[in-house]
Amino acid sequence: MATLMTERKRSALTRGRLPKYTPYVIAASSVVVAAALMALIGFHVFGWAVLSAVLFATANVVSSALVEGRRKATDKLATSLVVGAFLVALLPLVSVIWTVWVNGVPGLLTPGFLSTSMNGVTGAVDNASVKDGTPVLGGVYHALVGSILITLWATLISVPVGLLTAIYLVEYSAGNRFSKVITFLVDVMTGIPSIVAGLFAAAFFAMILGPGTKTGFVAAVALSVLMIPVVVRSSEEMLKIVPNELREAAYALGVRKWRTILKVVIPTAISGIASGVTLAIARVIGETAPLLVTAGFATTINMNVFAGWMSSLPTFIYTQIMTPTSPSNADPSTQRAWAAALLLIILVMLLNLGARLVARLFAPKTGR
């Protein structure tokens, strides 16, 4: 007959442990010590934060090594490094968003900013609004329309080319030499500097339509040079992870290969493909250099991508900053540039959210 054993006061299964409140005590004291040290060499908030963090991590690891042993100390050291790296990575991101937000909101909230173009807004207008303290006139409507149209056409070119290339690579090539060449070239294309893509499109259209051809379509071609490799790569990966069993299941039902691809493989991969395409769009919508040499600058609304210069958000920001509408009063231009930058970031963010939504919408459904 077994008797119940009472629990031992101090378990033989545990080792020395620091009390639960230790990290808080260490944190508080490192903040204080860091402040004292900073006071000696001149106080600075950023330096204080960094020093506190370093002191906290060191003290935490050392105390743990002394009391809890090597394994726990290593764990705490690794945790400190991971968290530290994360904060370092987050810092520029938060800083950029914050700066753009603070500088961009006043311009973005100015009435008419989203619904008017820069048509008729001259240096005299800006000077007057600064002098009288009236709201800044002029807006990004033309640039927003330009960005959207150019990106739309770039997508219309890139998605068929990119998706069909990916289908060839995954479904038909069977790893032959031609496909290896394509894969290599796609990799090379991924690394093409964007200005080179712009120059290619400009030179190409100069050759067939005469020099100085600058339209939204030329810009769309330049962007699609940048976009195609991204679409090929992401679609290729998505098609590759479609299980072979599904293809075999379709073949075994007497379905032809192209129908299998069209109706089984692509629908299964569509969520990944769609989100890859959305991310590719987000990637090129902020391109500046290729647009400068292909679409020109415009201050008026141009809805036709096949004729005339076209503005876009990145080139709008560039021109507003580099050549303010009123050279003597740059503030209205700067405000418009920041607002356009904020608008661009919001667009990219919406596209990213859209990608997630699309992925979820198209994902194969589960459930009973």
Added chain:
Amino acid sequence: MSKRIDVSDLNVYYGDFRAVEDVNITLDAKSVTAFIGPSGCGKSTFLRTLNRMHEVIPGARVEGKVLLDGDNLYGDGVDPVTVRSQIGMVFQRPNPFPTMSIRDNVLAGVKLNNRRISRSDADELVEGSLRGANLWNEVKDRLEKPGSGLSGGQQQRLCIARAIAVSPDVILMDEPCSALDPISTLAIEDLINELKDEYTVVIVTHNMQQAARVSDKTAFFNIAGTGKPGKLIEFAETATIFNNPREKSTEDYVSGRFG
């Protein structure tokens, strides 16, 4: 409808490697034939050559003849798609199409080929196929739900329903129960017994009791060693293979004395 298959002097190659050597076998109509043998002996490879599914694997090719009621599957100008629509296949792992509902999975053979089918014909086909696969009562209230939400055994029966919905002459099964629990296995085995009234069924299995339970005839494949081609060692009535085999290696294998 049900057709017989006559295989003569069939060799299967993967590139230069001969995977299966000189198979001669006749699979009777309206019967169940089981292929047994150790792993890597070429029984699955051979099964795939019966509806040209091996062609999906790069480098795989076949020499010899496979006659489906006298028509050579490997004859000049024979379209593998035609072959596969007459000889269906069920795979080791259940693989319903994840983007489709249960109903659409059953209709996949029709819909993927863009054949027009009226609503009432489709309903009839879905019910008939699911009844044929003993799945109707379990799914009739959720036909519009995705097929991937079913249990493994139900998914496999859904795949069988999908295969019989295109009304093939022959159904090939490549270890259809190896991913299933004993109860689901029993359901599939019962189904195989019913299927043989209408179809020629060929089943590859690692489970010798299963071969003994469901098949009329059994073929034993073996391999002399790694790198050697697989061969058909013995083909006879199932009772003969299990109780009174002609070959020593067959007896060793079915009695469990083998490797």
